Amino acid sequence: DAGITQSPRHKVTETGTPVTLRCHQTENHRYMYWYRQDPGHGLRLIHYSYGVKDTDKGEVSDGYSVSRSKTEDFLLTLESATSSQTSVYFCAISAGSGTDYEQYFGPGTRLTVT
Amino acid sequence: DQQVKQNSPSLSVQEGRISILNCDYTNSMFDYFLWYKKYPAEGPTFLISISSIKDKNEDGRFTVFLNKSAKHLSLHIVPSQPGDSAVYFCAARRAGNQFYFGTGTSLTVIP
Known part of the structure; x- marks a missing residue:
C-alpha cells in the first residue's frame, strides 16, 4: 500500500470556522491532490500540487485554499466552513511521470459542517 | 459541466457472468484513462488504465476497451466474483496531470 495518510479522519465543525485537513505521504511523489466526494457528483478535484509551493485550482476550488511547504x-x-462543504475529502498522490499516471488515495476525511 | 460521465448508477450481475461498466467523455484532449474501485469507507484503489493510443488493455479478469471516435470506454470483468461488488469510477487525464472522474457505477455481484 502506498504510504498516504489523512488527518483527521472525522471532524464536525460549525459554520464559519476555519478547518485544515492534512495529507501526508511517504512515497516522495511529485503530485498531490485534494478531491471531494458527494452523492451524484463522484470525485471532484479541489486543488492539486505539482511540487513544493506549486499549486493550482481544480473544478471546485472556491472556498478552499492549499499549501505545500514540504514534499510530503x-x-x-x-477558510470559513459552510454546510455545502460537508463532504468526504480524499487526498491522492501520483508520480505523474512517463506512463505512470495512477493515483493512490488516502482513506478519506469525513467532514460535517453544522 | 461533467466531462466524464457514467450513466449507469448501478449494475447487478450474477456470479461468473460478465460485468460491463461504461464511461463516456467529452474532451478530446484526454490522453489517458483509468478505472478505480472503491469500497465503502475506503479510498479508491487503482484497477486498470489505458493510453489514448491503444484500444484495449487486459489485466487478468479485467479488460478496458477504448473507442476514441465514440469517446467511450468500457471495463469488462470476466468472470465476476462477489468480491468485485464495489463502486467503480472511471477517470480521464489531461495535460498537467489533472484528472476528471465520473460519478461512479455501483456493481453488485450476486452469488
Whole structure:
C-alpha cells in the first residue's frame, strides 16, 4: 500500500470556522491532490500540487485554499466552513511521470459542517 | 459541466457472468484513462488504465476497451466474483496531470 495518510479522519465543525485537513505521504511523489466526494457528483478535484509551493485550482476550488511547504505534506484549508462543504475529502498522490499516471488515495476525511 | 460521465448508477450481475461498466467523455484532449474501485469507507484503489493510443488493455479478469471516435470506454470483468461488488469510477487525464472522474457505477455481484 502506498504510504498516504489523512488527518483527521472525522471532524464536525460549525459554520464559519476555519478547518485544515492534512495529507501526508511517504512515497516522495511529485503530485498531490485534494478531491471531494458527494452523492451524484463522484470525485471532484479541489486543488492539486505539482511540487513544493506549486499549486493550482481544480473544478471546485472556491472556498478552499492549499499549501505545500514540504514534499510530503499537502494541507487543505476551508477558510470559513459552510454546510455545502460537508463532504468526504480524499487526498491522492501520483508520480505523474512517463506512463505512470495512477493515483493512490488516502482513506478519506469525513467532514460535517453544522 | 461533467466531462466524464457514467450513466449507469448501478449494475447487478450474477456470479461468473460478465460485468460491463461504461464511461463516456467529452474532451478530446484526454490522453489517458483509468478505472478505480472503491469500497465503502475506503479510498479508491487503482484497477486498470489505458493510453489514448491503444484500444484495449487486459489485466487478468479485467479488460478496458477504448473507442476514441465514440469517446467511450468500457471495463469488462470476466468472470465476476462477489468480491468485485464495489463502486467503480472511471477517470480521464489531461495535460498537467489533472484528472476528471465520473460519478461512479455501483456493481453488485450476486452469488
